[in-house]
Amino acid sequence: MKPVCAYARTFKPALVAAAFTLPFSASYGLEVIDLPPLTVISQPGAVPLMTEIDPKAPAQPIPAQDGAEILRTIPGFNVIRKGGTDGDPVIRGMAGSRLGILLNGENILGGCGNRMDPPTAYVFPSSYDAVTVLKGPQSVLYGPGNSAGVVLFERNPQYYSEATFGANAALTLGSWDRNDQFIDLRAGNSLGYVQVTGNRTASGDYKDGAGRRVHSQYERWSLQSTVGWTPDAETALELTTTLSDGEAAYADRMMDGSKFARRHLGLRFRRSGLAGIVESVDANVFVNDVDHVMDNYSLREFNPTMMMPNPMASNPDRLTWGGRVNTHLDVDALERLVIGSDYQANRHRTRRSMNEPMNSYRNSPRVEDAEFEVGGLYGELTRSLAQRKRILAGARLDFWQAKDLRESVSIGMMGSEPNPTAGQRRRDTLPSAFVRYEQEVAHGLTAFAGLGHAQRFPDYWELFNKEAEDGLSAFQSAAEKTTQVDLGLTYQSSQLAVSLSAFVGRIDDYLLIESSFAKPAGMMGSRDATVTRNVDATTLGGELSLVYRFAEHWQVDGSVASVRGRNRSDGLPLAQQPPLEGKLGLTYSEGRFSVGGLLRAVSAQDRVAINQGNIVGQDLGRSPGFAVFALNASWAFSANSRLVGGVDNLFDREYAEHLSRGGSMVAGFPPPTTRINEPGRTAWLKWDLRF
Ligand SMILES: [Cu+2]
Secondary structure, three states: OOOHHHHHHHOOOOHHHHHHOOOOOOOOOOOOOOOOOOEOOOOOOOOOOEEEEOOOOOEOOOOOOOOOHHHHHOOOEEEEEOEOOOOEEEEOOEOHHHEEEEEOOEEOOOOOOOOOOOHHHHOOHHHOOEEEEEEOOOOOOOOOOOOOEEEEEEOOOOOOOOOEEEEEEEEEEEOOOEEEEEEEEEEEEOOEEEEEEEEEEEEOOOEEOOOOEOOOOEEEEEEEEEEEEEEEOOEEEEEEEEEEEEEEOEOOOOOEEEEEEEEEEEEEEEEOOOOOOEEEEEEEEEEEEEEEEEEOOOOOOOOOOOOOOOOOEEOOEEEEEEEEEEEEEEEEOOEEEEEEEEEEEEEEEEOEEOOOOOOOHHHOOOEEEEEEEEEEEEEEEEEEEOOOEEEEEEEEEEEEEEEEOOOEEEOHHHOEEEOOOOOOEEEEEEEEEEEEEEEEEEOOEEEEEEEEEEEEOOOHHHHOOOEEOOEOOOOOOOOEEEEEEEEEEEEEOOOEEEEEEEEEEEEEEEEEEEEEEEEEOHHHOEEEEEEEEEEEEEEEEEEEEEEEEEEOOEEEEEEEEEEEEEEOOOOEEOOOOOOOEEEEEEEEEEOOEEEEEEEEEEOOEOOOOEOEEOOOOEEOOOEOOEEEEEEEEEEEEEOOEEEEEEEEOOOOOOOOOOOEOEOOOOOOOOOOOOEOOOEOOEEEEEEEEEO
16 A cells, blocks of 8 residues: 555546556556455545555455446446446446446446447446545546546556566456456557456346346457557557447346447557756547447347337447547646646437338438537646645546427327427537645545536436426436545554545436326326426435454455435435445455455345436435345465456345345346346356466
């Protein structure tokens, strides 16, 4: 663990710079084989509000196969389950675009109007070198509207002073035919480098603790290649291409995802070690295309219903492009400033077939329905004061524009109506800002307090896929304004690391999604609609995590996370908030070997607002508490090869997370449960190799 005094001296103004300084193989020693045990709770960081994960390091539960699962070890995170993969990550009860997801500095968005593909559905964690989470509206460097936090999936730039070849491989096997293959090859010399990373992950349907089969199989793969040119140690020009695809069964709806094709091209330039006031420059441009197909026949037995009498398919796609330039200024020895600008735009289209065998969706033209564009200007300052005090402040201004190209709006069973906002364009200029003060109050103990404000433009799912309370289009919904105080403590010593963070927030015009909203429907009386509503909310919560090495070879990990939200406009609890959760882990490790146990206990949630929620899900009702237990062990054959394994849900308990989608009837499967149950006892093994 790095003591706080060391971080205060070396910490760079941009947090992302800190991520780059993470060693590539932090968890692998060279001479003495003394590997850290599995991660069951991510290590409390020395830097306030920041958590770093090594995505290649072994962790429990079962090694993450997508970008949401990898966040499970961080206190305050939950994943809204839909099936076996593609769950939506939630931080402190905030989902969707309240949590920014950046892949190597690029913001990508899924195509599915029904949220089958959050950005994390296109992430293969082991393709990255570091995952950094920043909580709260406490940075302005990572794009607009990240009111609850941001997750950065980063690949570290490599510079090889001499010819080098490195490889990295892993195999994972687990219950329910889970099997993953991963290979990463890197070669380089002083002129540049080449890297190729391949990933495949697959699983069959899992069974819950009661032995019910859940429609949840998936298969996903990705191939990423990077070519870098490094004329010197401080300059890198990097071209990355990514191809990936997959298919996934969903237990919460009447369709599955049969295609999640991603094509991506990114160019990044970094120059550091400049003399003069500009210390470094980091710039990138990218284009990302997501082509998604969902249908009701290819991954399940076709079963005609009133809603869907025929095999049907829908094929949305989204093209996202953008870039950013960050300039790091070294104002003086104590003051660093990042000034930057970012831009992103996206275009969404769709086409479908209501009777695929009769007339395939492939025969229809793709019809554009939405366009978004945002440009931002920002600056973030870090000033070190005397005696280990630091002040950080930042501000950004975002210029948003959206265009509604829908000619009609679907109103469910009743067909469609002309879109009242067809052809409209809206423009918003949204400011965000924060200030934070940090002080080392005693050796290793840092206290911090920050105030942040973030304004978030409504996303595609809030504007285009929902109705308004008083109209058929939600296109004119107001932007969401979050004002939040973040405070806490971090403590680091050789034996103990503790992180405590608390927040209290006020959200004006919170974009609430409400389903089963009754609307008049002429002769039919009324119909149920899903609407976007602006309400005012307050939130309160925090996380505590600690790791204590209380004796040689022994370590205890603990965490508690809690959040409480209120919808003041409706006088109701704020919906889709996770219940109180605690984790306790005990690990014994000695040289090549470690063994550990993990208890996770979650309380009942009775603060609910049925049918209210976010773009991913709505409250289904109260949920009971549960506790699950897991075991893990690891064995190192050498410093570069090890076997890790675990059993999750050891006692095969039947349970569901409070934040889950509702179960849906699938032909050939047991009747659905209220929430999608979590997997029953799951055993897994991962073999990891580096050379
Ligand atoms: Cu979909």
